[in-house]
Amino acid sequence: xxxxxxxxxxxxxxxxxxxxxxxxxxxxxxxxxxxxxxxxxxxxxxxxxxxxxxxxxxxxxxxxxxxxxxxxxxxxxxxxxxxxxxxxxxxxxxxxxxxxxxxxxxxxxxxxxxxxxxxxxxxxxxxxxxxxxxxxxxxxxxxxxx
Amino acid sequence: xxxxxxxxxxxxxxxxxxxxxxxxxxxxxxxxxxxxxxxxxxxxxxxxxxxxxxxxxxxxxxxxxxxxxxxxxxxxxxxxxxxxxxxxxxxxxxxxxxxxxxxxxxxxxxxxxxxxxxxxxxxxxxxx
Numbered sequence: 437x438x439x440x441x442x443x444x445x446x447x448x449x450x451x452x453x454x455x456x457x458x459x460x461x462x463x464x465x466x467x468x469x470x471x472x473x474x475x476x477x478x479x480x481x482x483x484x485x486x487x488x489x490x491x492x493x494x495x496x497x498x499x500x501x502x503x504x505x506x507x508x509x510x511x512x513x514x515x516x517x518x519x520x521x522x523x524x525x526x527x528x529x530x531x532x533x534x535x536x537x538x539x540x541x542x543x544x545x546x547x548x549x550x551x552x553x554x555x556x557x558x559x560x561x562x563x564x565x566x567x568x569x570x571x572x573x574x575x576x577x578x579x580x581x582x
Numbered sequence: 583x584x585x586x587x588x589x590x591x592x593x594x595x596x597x598x599x600x601x602x603x604x605x606x607x608x609x610x611x612x613x614x615x616x617x618x619x620x621x622x623x624x625x626x627x628x629x630x631x632x633x634x635x636x637x638x639x640x641x642x643x644x645x646x647x648x649x650x651x652x653x654x655x656x657x658x659x660x661x662x663x664x665x666x667x668x669x670x671x672x673x674x675x676x677x678x679x680x681x682x683x684x685x686x687x688x689x690x691x692x693x694x695x696x697x698x699x700x701x702x703x704x705x706x707x708x709x710x
Contacts, residue, residue: 445587449643452595459602466609478618478675482625485667486612489628489660490605493636496653497598500644508652515656519663526670533678 453501460494477529481522488518594642601636608632617685618675622668629664633657 464487471483492511499507604627611624637653644650675682682688689695 445591449591452591452598456598456602460605463605463609467612470609470612474618476618476675476679478671479621481671481674482618482622483612485671486608486625486628489633492656492660493601493605493633496637496640496656499649500640505647505649508649508656512652512656512659515659515663519659519667522667523670526667526674530674530677 450501453497456497457494457501460490460497464490464494481525481529484525485518485522488514488522491518590642590645594639597639597642598636599639601632601634601639604628604632604635619672619686622672626664626668629660629668633660 467483467486467490471480471487474480474483492515495507495511495514499505499511608624608628611627612621615621615624634657637657641650641653644653679685
């Protein structure tokens with residue numbers, strides 16, 4: 437009886453781990469699709485960051501499933517490696533962009549750097565706040581009457 | 583197996599599946615939002631809450647051992663690393679996108695924003 441319940445416990449634990457691993461694998465491919473699809477470089481890097489996080493959980497679950505504690509060390513090192521990869525890639529892309537930009541500016545001869553502000557479209561916070569300040573005294577009057 | 587073991591399994595499994603749910607929401611949000619700076623919001627969800635929940639579940643499942651400390655180390659490391667990488671990715675996007683003004687408000691100078699904020703505050707004080 438005791439052995440039976442023990443085996444049931446182990447089976448439940450293993451089933452839970454298998455289900456979690458399968459779902460994480462599916463999510464992994466969804467994140468990979470985002471990395472392939474993403475229109476900009478930052479999209480892809482965000483997706484790579486997400487994939488890194490998921491793989492960390494997968495490794496940790498696997499370490500309990502296989503009963504191998506050294507896999508958790510790999511998990512820690514994987515966290516550091518994926519963090520470093522994202523940082524380095526972001527820095528590299530910033531550097532590439534700046535290099536291209538400097539070249540273009542040199543060709544143009546520092547002429548006409550297009551303004552990229554969205555300030556013209558802005559109505560400003562004045563409209564909303566002015567309306568607020570008008571309603572405030574009314575509210576007070578009502579309070580005084582009541 | 584005692585009752586305590588089963589309770590531990592249930593609690594740990596619930597936390598693990600909760601973390602999985604957070605990952606699901608993360609993927610949904612990443613596909614739903616339209617722009618990278620919005621997507622980053624959804625993607626940071628898994629780095630913090632998702633991995634904290636699932637690692638807490640795994641810590642409960644593994645019991646009190648030395649490996650529990652390693653799992654806690656992963657959480658603490660991601661607490662530090664996730665904001666840094668998010669910040670750098672946002673900087674990459676804001677620095678390299680030429681049409682950033684189409685997606686959000688851009689202040690070319692910080693002074694403009696500060697002036698507008700100060701004006702708003704003064705107006706508020708006058709109204710009071």
